[in-house]
Amino acid sequence: MADRKTRVRFAPSPTGPLHMGGVRTALYNYFYARQHGGDFILRIEDTDSNRFVPGAEEYIIEALKWCGICPDEGLDANGKLAEEPSLRNPHAPYRQSLRGETYIKYAKELIASGNAYYAFDTAEELAARRSEAESEGKTFTYDHVTRMHMRNSLTLPQEEVSRLLEETSDWTIRFKMPADTLVEMDDLIRGHIEVNTDTLDDKVLWKRADKLPTYHLANIVDDHLMEITEVIRGEEWLPSLPLHYMLYKAFGWTDTMPHFAHLPLLLKPDGKGKLSKRDGDKLGFPVFPLKWVSPTGEVSRGYREDGYFPEAFVNMLSFLGWNPGDEREILSLKELEEAFSLDHVSKSGARFNAEKARWFNREYLRMKSADELAGLLAPVLESHGMQFASCPVGALCAGADFAGEGADFENHIFTAGYVAKAVAIVKDRATFVSDLWTAAPYLYIAPKDFEAYGVKAGPPQDPKAPARPVDPRTKVVDDSLTAPFIGKDVAKFWKPEAYELLPQIDAFMKDYNGIFSVSKFGEALEEFIKGNEWPMGKVMNCLRLTLTGAASGLGIAEIVTTIGTKEASRRIAWALERLGS
């Protein structure tokens, strides 16, 4: 017991997608293993044939992979659950439904040693006892008192038991919980706990229904055979701990019994109850790491699909019920492995906070370089009809001024260099990669429709007049382009004076030949506006509307130095034409 190698396991049940509470349990086990130089084992506990859900096992494996954690034991070379013993997977199979013979052997051992017995009570008989007790306001428990009034190998004559065992397979095996014994337990997180066995019942160890063990038996047997040293699991298992202690004792395995640590539950945001799989979209945030489509076609959101970085998800989740003991909050997987300790796991349930989750993602997004983000944004841009080209190629760069280099707004073609430049100026306003587009689509596409947002510069128009012909440049690439026109009071930025100001600003930009940096160009533009004694705010806001179609957003100098003066000029001309009377 003294110098056993640390071995922990994550043992989910494939009854559906793994939810975030399960992921956190896996994470803590993984951190614990890494920190102690031990093994992290994956085992699938599918002893309930009724609740098996196809695809759940694959989902669990993929979710762990997405989080960046790889089991040391349990998976074969193809990344599937190992079914044959090998050097790497000496305890295979790791799927409990494949280990039936092992469990029945141990169950019978328990009967032989007098720690378990056969029970022949039918489901109907048990249900009758329950409703009977219920009518008296009590709860029926199959325990050290009632078992003597039931049909089992303790009460029936020996011949009758033998006959029943021979003629039918209609039996279960129950644990014979000793009477009036104090179970003294130690939990790594909660300390010393004592329970008297009189409050415990005779749990079923072997099920008649599907000829498989219950969780309790399979779990203890496997943890023993797989030489698990620490069991780190959710708090919902705490009430079963006395039973598990008694099972270890009955088997005579107390010397190598693992240490137990029961993690606090992950609660719903309102604190009412534990976060469950059904809460999904109801609460407005995912409860699953990855998107899940149930066999019946129901779709549940996932953090991955919602745009979370796995590092951010892992970091956020790790901090629900644990802290490193200092004031750090942003920790990589590696740092989490080093900082993790059960000493800093809290005892009370943690409510999930979606706001904080987003904050974590924002922090991780900021740590990424513009180049990396540009790569991640590419698919988003493509989905909005943008294309990519490497620079320099032909017209893309030849005709562009040096600021708008790499962008062909007419054909919606951009270089990686341009995207990186655009990403750099919107980075601070994004939480997710997709925000890099939604926060400023005008960096890729010209605004197309001012009027719909209340911009009325010219004389009032007859609402019955035929619609204006559609400008070819407004050709819809993506309808979501209406998103940037966010202000309802955009009109106030478009004043009649605009017709005089804009051409002059356009001319200023065309003549500008200073250093084309955000600060230099910005200063020059401001100087020009001030020199003409124009009101800075009004002019800038009008310019922003012209260039972006939005009432608020990026700084003018940032926009112009990114899209280039040529494109800016084109947008000014279009606005004057469209909005002119």
Added chain:
RNA sequence: GCUGGGUUCGUAUAACGGUUAGUACUCAAGAUUCUCAAUCUUGCAAUAGGAGUUCGAUUCUCCUACCCAGUACCA
């Protein structure tokens, strides 16, 4: 109901008998600014209640309240 666990700002948590009870998120105000963000500064806000033990309790003990879990031939 019974059994077990839990309880520090709205949320996540720090303080493992001695602090003006700290930090982060959220929120508010101010600074900055061409707008909106970002950023910076400041602020709001907590030991569930009651008894003990102690020179001294967030911390230890007990009681009460509230919350959670379990109470299946589910895990």
